[in-house]
Amino acid sequence: MTDAYIYDAIRTPRGKGKPDGSLHEITPVQLGAQILNAVKERNNLGDGAPDDVIFGCVMPVGEQGANIARTSVLMSDLPQTTSGVQVNRFCASALEATNMAAAKVMSGEADLAIGGGVEAMSRVPMSADGGALLSDPNVTFENYVVPQGISADIIATLYGISRDDADAYALESHKRAAKSWERGDFKNQIVPVKDVIGEVVLDHDETIRANTDMQSLGSLGPAFQGLGEMMPGFDKVALQRYPELERINHIHTAGNSSGIVDGSAAVLLGTKEAGDKLGLKPRARVRAMASIGSEPTIMLTGPEFVTEKVLARSGMSKSDIDVWELNEAFASVVLRYMQAMDLDHDEINVNGGAIAMGHPMGATGAMILGTALGELERTGKSTALVTLCIGGGMGTATIIERV
Secondary structure (H helix, E strand, O other), X not given: OOOOEEEEEEEOOOEEOOOOOOOOOOOHHHHHHHHHHHHHHHHOOOOOOOOEEEEEOOOOOHHHOOOHHHHHHHOOOOOOOOEEEEEOEOEOHHHHHHHHHHHHHHHOOOXXXXXXXXXXXXXOOOOOOOOHHHHOHHHHXXXXXXXXXXXXXXXXXXOOOXXXXXXXXXXXXXXXXXXXXHHOOOOOOEOOEEOOOOOXXXXXXXXXXXXXXXXXXXXXXXXXXXXXXXXXXXXHHHHHHOOOOOOOOOOOOOOOEOOOEEEEEEEXXXXXXXXXXXXXXXXXXXXXXXXXXXXXXXXXXXXXXXXXXXXXXXXXXXXXXXXXXXXOOEHHHHHHHHHHHXXXXXXXXXXXXXXXXXXXXXXXXXXXXXXXXXXXHHHOOOEEEEEEEXXXXXXXXXXXXXX
């Protein structure tokens, strides 16, 4: 099989996912089309490229429905001969889309492909699809399904993660994100979003709070305690799966959980030969990819298990990884991963993460892959591992190597 090379990795800024957010007026299709246009312009793609666009989207309904990848292609400057497909692996959708694009290149199905994703959470809210995983009592009862916030609190309780631990992690996320923006680390990754008349509506991540502190974070109430303790209560459901816990300690708040935001991202992958024809220089190659299922009540511990799997599949070990990037869905997810992988905080998410910048679900995986690639280039390091926790109990991971 041929190697899949990464030629570009870009994203929009992340806009606050509420009606007063800067990207609320921008439709999901516009977000998708603008990021595709940027890929074409930055890389001088001809009329015959790429072969396919794979976009992640977690709520593919309403404005985001009817295969938003193909719709975005049609509304972009890419040729109509470029096909498009939408995929959903919940929070890892864009990384899964990128892995699928890489697999198409490796197998010979495509010479060039774009992986990425889009999510306009201010316009199409979470759970808008009414899926059975959360709404069908037969499914939820059989699998002890609880909301993700409860799952994050289970992790905290089971592994001894305190509210102060989570708040301190969140504070550092904001500091790192602000510093990275100030230093210009994201400059080559960001595509400003424009409105219908071509005016820039957002050119920076909108939710970073550089001046936050432990006092302001500590003043926030638990976000999921009400859901857990109401009658009959999700805590009781979860404790049936984890009877060794006396109670669930609800430590997560709006301040130490990922923000709801809008955004899109794209990664251009291809063969060496396709890049040479376009005069493109590869920035990295995909070393290995993996996905795994995990216990669905605690739900969010998949990254540690998929990391073991992808390292084994690649014949690599922890010491071979220079840059670690894990989506900050909740503070306890990263803190538990650090425990499991024996990582110090200065080894992971060094540019901040979704607690500061937000988590546009269908796009985040491609965004953090681009962050990891940029960090490899900034520091001159070699190898990065990118992973996300996933609803329903899964994990997806990708290892890339700078060239």
